[in-house]
Amino acid sequence: MxxxxxxxxxxxxxxxxxxxxxxxxxxxxxxxxxxxxxxxxxxxxxxxxxxxxxxxxxxxxxxxxxxxxxxxxxxxxxxxxxxxxxxxxxxxxxxxxxxxxAVGMQQTLLPEGPPTLDGVDIGVLSVAAKRMSGDYYNFVDHGKHHLGVAISDIIGKGIPAALCMSMIKYAMDRLDDQPLSPSEILKDLNTVVERNVDPSMFITMVYGVYDSLNHRFRYATAGHEPGFFYQASNDQFTDMETQGLVLGVNRDVDYPEYTLSLEENDAIILFSDGMTECRIGGEFLTRENLQEIIHQYLHLPAMEAVNQIYHKLFELADYKIADDQTILIIKRTESSSGAE
Structure with missing residues (x-):
C-alpha cells in the first residue's frame, strides 16, 4: 500500500x-x-x-x-x-x-432509404425493441424496371443476429441484375442459411419483385408473417397468400410463388410479426385492428404513412415495444410512365 x-x-x-x-x-x-x-x-x-x-x-x-x-x-x-x-x-x-x-454494423447493412421507382411510392420503417434488431429489410435492383424487396425476421437477438443479418445481406448482393424469380431467390438463400447458420437460429422472409412496367408483384415467402394487399377499388384488405418453410431448416425446400396485379392506389403492406405481437391493453393486436390503423394513414405518402402507423401503435401500446417492428408499403400511384 x-x-x-x-x-x-x-x-x-x-x-x-x-x-x-x-x-x-x-x-x-x-x-x-x-x-x-x-x-x-x-x-x-x-x-x-x-x-x-x-x-x-x-x-x-x-x-x-x-x-x-x-x-x-x-x-x-x-x-x-x-x-x-x-x-x-x-x-x-x-x-x-x-x-x-455490432449496432453500427447493423446500420450499415440497411439501405439508407427506399429507392425511387416510376409509378410507385415506397416507404419503410424498422425500429428495434432493444439496441439490436432481429429484423432486416433490403431492396435489390434487378434491372429492366424490376425491383426486389425483402423483409426478414431473424429468430434470435444480439450479436449472433447481426452476424446472420450480414450474411443474408451479402448473399443478396449477388442477386443484382440477375433475372431470378422470388422462389429461386429464396431457395438460394435457404441453401446459404442451411449451410452457415447454427441450427438453433431460423430466418423468416418474404421476397418479392415489383415490375413497374406492368405493375405486378411476384413474391414467395419462407414462414414469414402474411402481408396485406389493399385494393382501392373496393377499399378492402386481403391477406397475402403464404406457403413455405422458414430458411435454414431443410436444404431441399420449394417456395411457391404468387402474383398480385396492382391498379392505381392499390398497395402491398409487408411487416414483421412485431407489428401483430404488439400488446394493447394486455391483448395482442389482431390483424383486423392492424388493418384499421393502416387504413387511417394509407392515403399519405408511403414514408409518412409508415411513420404514422408506427407512432400510432407505439401510443396504443403505452409506449412499449415488445419486439422489433418493421413495416414496408409499396403503393401504386396515379401517375405512371409504364405501360399496362
Missing amino acids: DIDLQKQYERLLTAYIEDQREDYLYGAQQLSKWIMEQRIPPEEIVNLHYRFIKTLLPDLPESVKNSFDILIEMMIGYGVAYQETEKLATRHRELEYEIEV
Whole structure:
C-alpha cells in the first residue's frame, strides 16, 4: 500500500480519536473513494486500521484486539468478491463496446432509404425493441424496371443476429441484375442459411419483385408473417397468400410463388410479426385492428404513412415495444410512365 496513503489514514484516525468532528468523517468518505479507485482490498484497510489502533490505544483490551482477526478474515472474503465484481465490470464494458460495434454494423447493412421507382411510392420503417434488431429489410435492383424487396425476421437477438443479418445481406448482393424469380431467390438463400447458420437460429422472409412496367408483384415467402394487399377499388384488405418453410431448416425446400396485379392506389403492406405481437391493453393486436390503423394513414405518402402507423401503435401500446417492428408499403400511384 502507498506510504502516503498510510500516513494520511493515520493522521485522519488520530485526529478523530482525539476530537470526533464531522469534517473528519467527511475526509474519511473522500479518502475511501480514492482507496476504491486504487482498488485496494478491504482487508488491507482493516489491517492498517488495526496496526494504528494498537499504537494509538496501547491499553486496548486484548479481546478487542483479537476481534480484529475475525474482521480481517471476513474482509478477505469481501475483497475476493470485490475483485470478481471488478472483473465482471471490465467484461461488461468490453461487451458494451462490442455491442456498439455490432449496432453500427447493423446500420450499415440497411439501405439508407427506399429507392425511387416510376409509378410507385415506397416507404419503410424498422425500429428495434432493444439496441439490436432481429429484423432486416433490403431492396435489390434487378434491372429492366424490376425491383426486389425483402423483409426478414431473424429468430434470435444480439450479436449472433447481426452476424446472420450480414450474411443474408451479402448473399443478396449477388442477386443484382440477375433475372431470378422470388422462389429461386429464396431457395438460394435457404441453401446459404442451411449451410452457415447454427441450427438453433431460423430466418423468416418474404421476397418479392415489383415490375413497374406492368405493375405486378411476384413474391414467395419462407414462414414469414402474411402481408396485406389493399385494393382501392373496393377499399378492402386481403391477406397475402403464404406457403413455405422458414430458411435454414431443410436444404431441399420449394417456395411457391404468387402474383398480385396492382391498379392505381392499390398497395402491398409487408411487416414483421412485431407489428401483430404488439400488446394493447394486455391483448395482442389482431390483424383486423392492424388493418384499421393502416387504413387511417394509407392515403399519405408511403414514408409518412409508415411513420404514422408506427407512432400510432407505439401510443396504443403505452409506449412499449415488445419486439422489433418493421413495416414496408409499396403503393401504386396515379401517375405512371409504364405501360399496362
